[in-house]
Each structure stands twice: as C-alpha cells, then as structure tokens.
Amino acid sequence: MYNPEILYMVVPCYNEEEVLHETAKQLKAKYESLIERKLISPQSRVVFVNDGSKDKTWQIIQELHNEMPEFFSGINLAHNSGHQNAVLAGLMTVKDICDIAITMDADLQDDINTIDAMVEEYYKGNQVVYGVRSARDTDTFFKRFTAEGFYKFMKVMGADVVYNHADFRLMSKRVLQELANFKEVNLFLRGMVPLIGFQSTSVYYERHERFAGESKYPLKKMLAFAMNGITSFSVKPLKLITRIGFLMVFLSLIAFIWAFAAKLLGFAELGWSSTICSIWFIGGLQILCLGIIGEYIGKIYAEVKQRPRFIVADFLNDLGTEFINDSAEKSE
Ligand code: UDP
Ligand code: MG
Numbered sequence: 096m097y098n099p100e101i102l103y104m105v106v107p108c109y110n111e112e113e114v115l116h117e118t119a120k121q122l123k124a125k126y127e128s129l130i131e132r133k134l135i136s137p138q139s140r141v142v143f144v145n146d147g148s149k150d151k152t153w154q155i156i157q158e159l160h161n162e163m164p165e166f167f168s169g170i171n172l173a174h175n176s177g178h179q180n181a182v183l184a185g186l187m188t189v190k191d192i193c194d195i196a197i198t199m200d201a202d203l204q205d206d207i208n209t210i211d212a213m214v215e216e217y218y219k220g221n222q223v224v225y226g227v228r229s230a231r232d233t234d235t236f237f238k239r240f241t242a243e244g245f246y247k248f249m250k251v252m253g254a255d256v257v258y259n260h261a262d263f264r265l266m267s268k269r270v271l272q273e274l275a276n277f278k279e280v281n282l283f284l285r286g287m288v289p290l291i292g293f294q295s296t297s298v299y300y301e302r303h304e305r306f307a308g309e310s311k312y313p314l315k316k317m318l319a320f321a322m323n324g325i326t327s328f329s330v331k332p333l334k335l336i337t338r339i340g341f342l343m344v345f346l347s348l349i350a351f352i353w354a355f356a357a358k359l360l361g362f363a364e365l366g367w368s369s370t371i372c373s374i375w376f377i378g379g380l381q382i383l384c385l386g387i388i389g390e391y392i393g394k395i396y397a398e399v400k401q402r403p404r405f406i407v408a409d410f411l412n413d414l415g416t417e418f419i420n421d422s423a424e425k426s427e
Contacts, residue, residue, distance in 0.1 A: 100195050104122060113307040145170065171409040195214070
C-alpha cells in the first residue's frame with residue numbers, strides 16, 4: 096500500500112462571496128472522505144487565491160482559514176491579475192509543499208466528485224489528469240458552437256489542447272516543477288500543460304450551472320478590457336491592424352464585384368476596373384501583413400517586458416515561508 100499523498104487544491108476566486116461558503120463546505124466534505132479512504136494525507140489543504148476581489152471574498156477566505164486551518168488556506172493577490180495568473184500564483188505557491196495539486200474554479204461548475212477519480216488516476220501513475228466535460232447540455236447553442244469551434248481551430252493551428260478541457264486538472268509535483276520553468280507572460284495553461292508531457296489521462300464529468308453569482312467574463316467586461324487595452328497598452332492597436340487588414344481584403348472582394356459589374360454595364364472608363372481592384376486588394380493585403388507582423392511584435396513586447404505575472408500581498412499559514420525560501424534559493 097502507498098503512503099497517502101498531500102493534495103493541495105488551488106481555487107481562483109474573483110468576487111465569489113456568494114459561492115465561497117458552499118464551495119468550502121463541499122470541498123471540506125470531499126477532503127474528509129478522501130482522508131478517511133486514505134487517498135490523501137491529512138496535511139492536504141485547499142488554497143483559495145483571491146484575485147483582487149472587490150467584495151468580501153478575501154474576508155471569507157480569512158474566516159475559513161481561522162475557523163479550519165487544517166483545511167483552508169489562502170493567498171491574496173495585490174490586484175486582479177486574471178484567472179490564468181491567479182491559478183499560476185496558487186500553483187507556484189504550493190509546488191514545494193504538495194505532492195499533487197488540483198486546480199478548480201470556485202463556482203462549482205466543475206464536479207467535485209471527479210476529484211476521487213483524478214486522485215485514483217494519479218496513483219495509477221499519471222502525472223497529469225485532465226478534467227474533461229462530457230456534455231454541454233447546460234450551455235446555450237451559441238456557447239456550445241463557439242466553444243467547440245474554438246477547440247477545433249486551436250487544433251488546426253497546431254496548438255495541442257485537450258478537447259473540452261478547461262482548467263480543472265490534477266498535476267503532480269514533478270509537473271509543477273517543470274511548469275515553473277515556463278517563463279512566458281501570455282499564460283495559456285491548457286496549452287502549456289500538454290507541452291510539459293509526462294503520462295497523462297482524462298476523466299469525464301458533467302459541467303454544472305454556476306452555483307451562484309454570475310460569470311466573471313461578461314461581455315461588458317470583455318469590451319471594457321479591450322478599450323482599456325487600446326488606450327493603455329500599445330499591443331492592442333497592432334492587433335487592430337490585422338482586423339482592418341481582413342476588412343480591407345473583404346471589401347476588395349466587393350470592389351471586384353462592383354468594378355466588374357460597372358465594366359459589364361459599360362459605364363467604366365478603360366483601365367478603371369483593374370486599377371480600383373488592385374488598390375483595394377493590395378491595400379488590404381498590406382495592412383493584413385502588417386497586422387500579422389504586429390501580432391508577433393506585440394507578443395515579443397510583452398515577453399521582453401518580463402512583468403511579474405502576479406504579485407502576492409499576503410500569505411496565510413506557512414505558505415509564504417515556503418515561497419520566500421524558494422526564491423531565496425534561486426537567487427543564491
Ligand atoms: N476568476 C479569477 N480572476 C478573474 C476572473 C475570474 O480568478 O479575473 C476566477 C473566478 O472566480 C472563477 C474562475 O476564475 O473561479 C472562472 O471564472 P468564471 O466562472 O466567471 O468563468 P466562466 O466559467 O463563466 O467561463
Ligand atoms: Mg464558471
């Protein structure tokens with residue numbers, strides 16, 4: 096028989112005061128049963144990462160920790176860094192104190208009962224276990240259509256992502272150590288983890304509706320984010336060029352039809368059709384090419400800046416000392 100391993104759950108939370116108590120309750124029950132079944136060590140913890148919430152999320156996390164430090168701990172990020180960065184902050188904090196880590200959203204959309212199967216797969220020798228949603232019944236047709244199109248498009252573009260897998264996954268300590276060596280700023284964890292490799296498998300679950308509260312990615316937020324991006328970061332205008340290029344190429348097709356029609360109807364001057372078509376098409380193509388180059392320059396821009404991907408303001412428990420020791424070792 097094996098020694099039960101230490102499992103740390105990393106749960107990113109952004110304005111999740113409505114769901115946090117329920118999530119904590121369900122996770123605690125799950126931990127108790129896993130500990131009793133000797134699947135995980137009693138030293139296992141749930142780490143909530145507060146991603147700069149504006150509501151009582153951090154207070155609730157602190158309360159949970161004070162009431163039940165044997166289950167709950169937390170990290171408070173200094174400002175909202177986004178879901179992917181919050182997950183990474185949690186993972187990098189626990190990587191030296193856990194044997195296995197599972198990342199899961201706070202809203203209970205991922206099925207907590209899948210954790211058992213994930214841990215069992217780990218004991219079978221898998222270093223990464225992907226939580227994959229088996230049904231999309233709870234989604235609207237539009238969401239399902241766009242989401243599935245997204246996975247197919249990623250595949251065509253050569254990015255190795257697991258179909259219908261979001262960020263509900265188990266990773267071993269080994270994988271976390273390797274993940275720490277990925278220094279990129281543009282985080283896309285579900286693309287990065289398959290790149291690491293190691294033996295992996297998938298477990299299937301049905302994704303639920305959000306337990307309470309609303310999606311933290313509403314259209315309004317996305318639009319505001321885009322606007323802010325254009326004005327405060329110079330990468331966004333570069334991306335905009337690509338879109339204008341696409342538009343111009345599309346318009347050139349209309350110009351083609353128009354010029355052709357004008358020629359057929361006989362009211363075009365000699366040479367006018369070919370000139371007008373070339374102007375639109377070449378113009379569009381040039382802008383599109385500039386845009387594509389701009390996309391790469393934008394990425395280079397973000398990478399060379401080497402901004403910290405997250406800044407931790409507070410630690411609960413002994414998490415901070417581990418983290419500080421880790422960075423102290425590296426600077427030696
Ligand atoms: N989240 C976060 N930072 C953000 C936005 C979201 O940490 O800036 C967290 C959020 O609290 C949740 C998870 O990321 O635990 C997924 O967000 P959400 O459920 O709103 O996204 P959806 O499921 O609608 O795609
Ligand atoms: Mg959600």
